[in-house]
Amino acid sequence: MLYYSTKNRDIKASLQEAVVYGLAPDRGLYMPEQIPQLPDTFFKEISGKNLQEIAAIVAYAFFGDDIDKDSLNQIVANSLNFEIPLKEIEKDIYVLELFHGPTFAFKDVGARFMARMLSFFVNERKQDDVKVLVATSGDTGSAVANGFLGVEGIQVFVLYPSGKVSEMQEAQFTTLGQNIVALEIDGTFDDCQALVKSAFMDEELNIQFNLTSANSINVARFLPQSFYYFYAFAQLAKIFDSAETVFSVPSGNLGNLTAGLFAKQMGLPVKRFIAANNLNDVFFEFLNTGEYKPRPSVQTIANAMDVGAPSNFERILDLYGGSHEKISREIKGFSYNDSQIENTISSLYKRSGYLLDPHSACAYRALTEGKEPGEKGIFLATAHPAKFKDSVERCIDSEIVIPEDLEKFTKKQKHSFSIQNNFNIFKKALINLT
Ligand SMILES: *Cc1c(COP(=O)(O)O)cnc(C)c1O
Numbered sequence: 001m002l003y004y005s006t007k008n009r010d011i012k013a014s015l016q017e018a019v020v021y022g023l024a025p026d027r028g029l030y031m032p033e034q035i036p037q038l039p040d041t042f043f044k045e046i047s048g049k050n051l052q053e054i055a056a057i058v059a060y061a062f063f064g065d066d067i068d069k070d071s072l073n074q075i076v077a078n079s080l081n082f083e084i085p086l087k088e089i090e091k092d093i094y095v096l097e098l099f100h101g102p103t104f105a106f107k108d109v110g111a112r113f114m115a116r117m118l119s120f121f122v123n124e125r126k127q128d129d130v131k132v133l134v135a136t137s138g139d140t141g142s143a144v145a146n147g148f149l150g151v152e153g154i155q156v157f158v159l160y161p162s163g164k165v166s167e168m169q170e171a172q173f174t175t176l177g178q179n180i181v182a183l184e185i186d187g188t189f190d191d192c193q194a195l196v197k198s199a200f201m202d203e204e205l206n207i208q209f210n211l212t213s214a215n216s217i218n219v220a221r222f223l224p225q226s227f228y229y230f231y232a233f234a235q236l237a238k239i240f241d242s243a244e245t246v247f248s249v250p251s252g253n254l255g256n257l258t259a260g261l262f263a264k265q266m267g268l269p270v271k272r273f274i275a276a277n278n279l280n281d282v283f284f285e286f287l288n289t290g291e292y293k294p295r296p297s298v299q300t301i302a303n304a305m306d307v308g309a310p311s312n313f314e315r316i317l318d319l320y321g322g323s324h325e326k327i328s329r330e331i332k333g334f335s336y337n338d339s340q341i342e343n344t345i346s347s348l349y350k351r352s353g354y355l356l357d358p359h360s361a362c363a364y365r366a367l368t369e370g371k372e373p374g375e376k377g378i379f380l381a382t383a384h385p386a387k388f389k390d391s392v393e394r395c396i397d398s399e400i401v402i403p404e405d406l407e408k409f410t411k412k413q414k415h416s417f418s419i420q421n422n423f424n425i426f427k428k429a430l431i432n433l434t
Contacts, residue, residue, distance in 0.1 A: 001065045003030035003219060006314045015066040016121050019114070019220045020130060022213035023200055029314050030219050035265045036061035043267065046230065047237040054234060055080050055227040061266065062223055063117075071120055079112035079147075084228050086235040086378065089354050093367060094378045096232045099357075103172050104384035104406050105304075106225075106256065107143035113224035114214060115147040115154070122153040127210075131434070132156045133199055134214040135192035137252075138165040139304040139383060142172030144214040145180045156214070157430065159183045159192040162418065164299060168387055168410060175412035181433050187421035190297050190308055198423045205427060209434070216255025217311050225259035230268055232378050240376065248274035248367035248379040250359040251283060252305035254312035256380065261319055261330070271375065273331045276366035278302045278358075281335035283310055288333065290324040301338050301391045302358040304383070334366035341365075345385075345395040355400065357383040358391055 003018040005011040007028030013021065018030040038061060046054065055076045063072055082100045089095050101108025121127040132154060134144045141158040148156045158173045162184045174182040185192050196213060199205055216222040229247065236243055247270060249257045257275055264270045277284045278300040286292045294309035320326040336344070344361040348354055356364055360381035371377040385392045386402045393399055419429055 001062070002033045004033055005029070006031055006318045015063060015219070016125065016127065019118060019218060020121060020127060020210060020212055022211075022218050027197075027201075029217050029312070031315060031318055032062065032219070032223075035262065038267045043269070046234040049234060051084055051227070051231050052077055052080055054230050055224070058227050058230055058266070059224070067117075067120065071124070075113065075116040075120060078116050079224070080109065080227065082108070084231060086232055089348075089352060092371070092376050093364075094232075094236065094376065095354075095360070095364070095381050096228065096378050097381045098228060099381060099384040099387075101143075102405070103139070103142040103146050104387050104403070105139040105143060106380065106382040107139050108147065109228065110216065110221035110225050110255070111140075111143035111147035111214065114218060114220035115144075115151055117220045118154060118212070119151045129153045129155070130210045130212055132212055132214045133159070133196045135159045135189065135196045136165070136173070137161070137189040137303050137306050138169040139387075140215060141165075141182075142169055145173035145176055145182075148214075149176055149180060150178055155179045155181065155434070157181050157183055157433075159185050159195060161189050161192055162186055164188065165303065166388060166390070168389065168406065171409040171412065171414065174414045174416045175409055177415065182416035183426070183429065184416040184418045185421055185426075186418070188297060189306060191421045195421070195423060195426050199427070199430065202427065205430065208431070215311065216253050216258075222255040222259055222312065223262065225256055226263040226266070229260045229263035229270070233268055233270070236376060236378070242269075243376040244271045244374060245269070246272055246274060246367070246371060246375050246377045248276060248363040248370070248377060250302070250305060250363040250380065250382050251275045251277055252280070252307040252310065254283060254310040254316060256382070257331070258312045258315050258319070261316065265319070274363070274366045274370045275331050275333045276362035277333065277335040278305050278341065278362060279335065279337050280306050280308055281333070282308065283313065284333035284335040286313075286324070287328050287331060290328075300358075301341055301388070302362055304359055305362070332370050334362070334370060336362050336365060342391075342395045345392060349396045355385045355392065355396070356381065357385040357388050359383055
């Protein structure tokens with residue numbers, strides 16, 4: 001299967017090229033030429049299948065032309081080796097817990113899958129060494145760094161805004177060493193993203209290195225996120241013969257939501273989607289007005305969603321032929337400020353004992369406000385509450401237990417390189433640290 005650029009359908013790439021280069025040469029995002037349809041029998045039998053079986057089938061539908069079945073199964077087995085439980089927490093409200101991976105956030109799914117797919121290309125297909133650049137507002141850096149740790153032939157540079165990620169997040173990508181380099185940028189997340197984009201445009205760097213992105217612009221990172229929508233449906237199908245299912249997704253760069261939209265286009269019987277924003281709500285505004293106005297991000301307690309210009313917006317437009325009407329029929333938007341997020345965490349905790357992190361809280365609240373009678377709602381819980389210990393403890397007025405596997409990161413020595421928000425300085429550092 002070939003992948004075309006969202007900016008020009010005539011610009012095409014193989015899967016390997018799309019994964020190794022990240023962005024198309026015209027800076028568009030790659031889209032698969034076809035969206036494979038899964039047969040009815042798959043959906044009839046889905047409730048009897050486990051996560052890895054479902055993921056292997058969906059992965060084969062997308063990547064089967066390009067990677068043999070055994071290798072693909074291996075990639076799936078090595079990346080999705082943790083639980084993704086679905087739990088009912090209130091009547092007709094289910095949570096899909098995506099945070100039981102090594103860094104306690106949903107980005108482990110895409111990051112681990114991408115690391116193993118890229119490793120397959122570098123080590124089996126003799127692709128030259130690759131450098132991964134990743135800008136993070138917190139969770140991406142930790143998931144990508146841990147996903148790629150120790151993978152031969154790949155060096156990872158994590159760019160993060162100094163002082164704007166939690167201590168716990170920072171520890172997860174600054175303490176690893178080996179092939180992982182942390183660059184602490186004197187700026188915002190958008191500045192980090194801009195530096196990464198400039199690096200991809202820089203002729204000299206591109207002659208010297210193979211640079212790729214592990215942000216959700218990379219097809220190997222965002223597409224695997226469709227697997228768990230099928231898996232959630234499978235678990236619900238064990239309880240109900242047929243249900244009107246609505247997914248509520250906490251949204252920043254819109255990679256997670258876009259993966260869900262792909263799942264639906266592959267045949268997954270989802271009724272509709274809810275997109276939950278924090279105060280960085282350009283997508284919410286687009287859904288309501290039809291106007292897309294990116295703007296600088298502001299800091300919130302759901303910081304992995306502090307995105308002013310969501311990169312996968314172009315993919316959503318492309319998927320629906322640019323029609324605002326079609327998009328707004330499929331997705332309803334909600335937006336919450338910090339105090340609404342805090343109230344949501346504290347009130348659900350008081351009512352049921354279930355503890356949300358600030359991102360998942362947006363999705364939970366949007367679902368309770370947006371769900372219609374008769375619908376079954378699933379919200380995606382994207383991070384473990386302990387990852388945002390300080391914010392969460394403030395809401396519930398008591399201390400929470402940090403899982404041991406999460407705590408271990410904070411006990412190690414931090415190593416990062418402080419860099420001004422300046423492309424030439426960043427470029428020099430990149431060359432010197434290689
Ligand atoms: C990245 C992230 C999000 C936003 O996901 P997108 O795919 O960028 O929309 C939401 N919650 C958490 C915890 C995240 O890390």
